Amino acid sequence: MTSQSLRDVRKYEEELERKTMDEARPKFHLSARVGWMNDPNGLSYYKGEYHLFYQYHPFSTRWGPMHWGHAVSKDLLHWRQLPAALAPDADYDRDGCFSGNAVVLPDGRHLLMYTGVCLETQPDGGRREVQRQCIAIGDGIDYEKCPQNPVLGEADLPEDGCRFDFRDPKLWKKKDGTYRCVIGNCTEERDGRILLYSSPDAIHWKYEKILAANNGRFGLMWECPDFFELDGKQVLLTSPQDMIPQGFEYHNGNGTLCLIGSYDEETDTFTEERDQAVDYGIDFYAPQTILAPDGRRIMIGWMQNWDTCNLHTRERVWFGQMSLPRELSIKNGRLYQKPIRELEDMRGEKTEYENVRFKDLIELEGVKGRRVDMEVSIRPGDEQQIYRKFAVRFAQNEECHTSISFRPYESIVKVDRKHSGSRRAIIHQRRCFVQGRDGRIKMRIILDNFSVEVFVNDGAYVLSATIYTDTAAEGISFFADGEVEMDVVKYDLI
Numbered sequence: 001m002t003s004q005s006l007r008d009v010r011k012y013e014e015e016l017e018r019k020t021m022d023e024a025r026p027k028f029h030l031s032a033r034v035g036w037m038n039d040p041n042g043l044s045y046y047k048g049e050y051h052l053f054y055q056y057h058p059f060s061t062r063w064g065p066m067h068w069g070h071a072v073s074k075d076l077l078h079w080r081q082l083p084a085a086l087a088p089d090a091d092y093d094r095d096g097c098f099s100g101n102a103v104v105l106p107d108g109r110h111l112l113m114y115t116g117v118c119l120e121t122q123p124d125g126g127r128r129e130v131q132r133q134c135i136a137i138g139d140g141i142d143y144e145k146c147p148q149n150p151v152l153g154e155a156d157l158p159e160d161g162c163r164f165d166f167r168d169p170k171l172w173k174k175k176d177g178t179y180r181c182v183i184g185n186c187t188e189e190r191d192g193r194i195l196l197y198s199s200p201d202a203i204h205w206k207y208e209k210i211l212a213a214n215n216g217r218f219g220l221m222w223e224c225p226d227f228f229e230l231d232g233k234q235v236l237l238t239s240p241q242d243m244i245p246q247g248f249e250y251h252n253g254n255g256t257l258c259l260i261g262s263y264d265e266e267t268d269t270f271t272e273e274r275d276q277a278v279d280y281g282i283d284f285y286a287p288q289t290i291l292a293p294d295g296r297r298i299m300i301g302w303m304q305n306w307d308t309c310n311l312h313t314r315e316r317v318w319f320g321q322m323s324l325p326r327e328l329s330i331k332n333g334r335l336y337q338k339p340i341r342e343l344e345d346m347r348g349e350k351t352e353y354e355n356v357r358f359k360d361l362i363e364l365e366g367v368k369g370r371r372v373d374m375e376v377s378i379r380p381g382d383e384q385q386i387y388r389k390f391a392v393r394f395a396q397n398e399e400c401h402t403s404i405s406f407r408p409y410e411s412i413v414k415v416d417r418k419h420s421g422s423r424r425a426i427i428h429q430r431r432c433f434v435q436g437r438d439g440r441i442k443m444r445i446i447l448d449n450f451s452v453e454v455f456v457n458d459g460a461y462v463l464s465a466t467i468y469t470d471t472a473a474e475g476i477s478f479f480a481d482g483e484v485e486m487d488v489v490k491y492d493l494i
């Protein structure tokens, strides 16, 4: 039985959606049905479709009491919104249904595991969120919260575990039919770590151990963990809050960390070998991955950044969008990301140029648009004297543009949206250090109305950013300081 408050939400979102059908939106990136969206939740494959839930506040474009929005897709690019799946309507989640994940049970039902939040008044009069894990089981549309809820709480934390930061379960089924789950937590001093739990049936859970601990290295609390095998290695993704940059590798604030290592399943021991940032742009956080039926590991993140959420305008009915689904792999110990290959089925008209030599500003006939898949390959026009800077500008009109630039002497790729029309004093630039190759670089740039994602050198580095420039700003131009030779292959995405 759905609750009255969930029925009210469903009615509200349907009516508002109907009234605002014409609103400009991303074309193939999932955005909030109405109101606010943050983290992807419950990314799973169920009854022949991908299901993607999301942190959702339908009643405004600001964060508020968290619901779970819900959408389905056959290809992770064309989405159909479904009615909201969860509302904060139970005792144990009355102040929010926070992030979580999903599995398909052996009996064919779909199980969601999420964090139930309750505000608790503290001795000093302040209010803090107590966070516990909960379950809801359903048929892909309607979900019933379990009578056993909450299934994990304070009593299931290690000794110094903070009960106000205990969230974002990611569960999976092991080959032997039992379940494991990783959950974000921190010590009372807010030092992040990932806890491991086990269960015979995905409902009754038992604390196992601290799977990975920060020990002061990467930010404070660790949110939204994911843990999976990839190309013979084991990967732990987590999104630390309050990071401090380490060179160009991590940036201030919230970001996503990738730890690559090995895993001994017998003893549940994760041994870290390397760490790297997952996205070097402005907007990417809290990703989840799925093992697709064909064996690909695909990741989707929230294409936003908590510190730059003021970039919305009052008029829009939606705020928040997901990143492009990205196929993951490991090469030479690094996490690589590529746009999901289904995107190639959306390619329309092709425009191609080879060996274009230039040393100032140029435009190319047929190269424009806001829904674009474009790869540019750059090399020095003069090997004796490598150019100083190359840039692509897009979402461009008389007043606005956003750019991606590359400075070969510094080996820095930069995304810069300060001229995108934003009136807010927030982060508008970010830099990424790329392994230099004598002024040679490849950048695949995906534009979708309100975003840019750049995959550098076949996905060794990715930079994502949202832009809210008027969608009529379709210009693309190329700039060089010094002589550049360039190939361009550009498709309209339809």
Ligand code: FRU
Binding pocket: 038, 039, 055, 066, 098, 099, 115, 167, 168, 223, 224, 285, 286
């Ligand atoms: C990450 C996060 C999660 C939490 C959710 C609340 O962006 O803070 O840790 O579950 O958002 O909306």
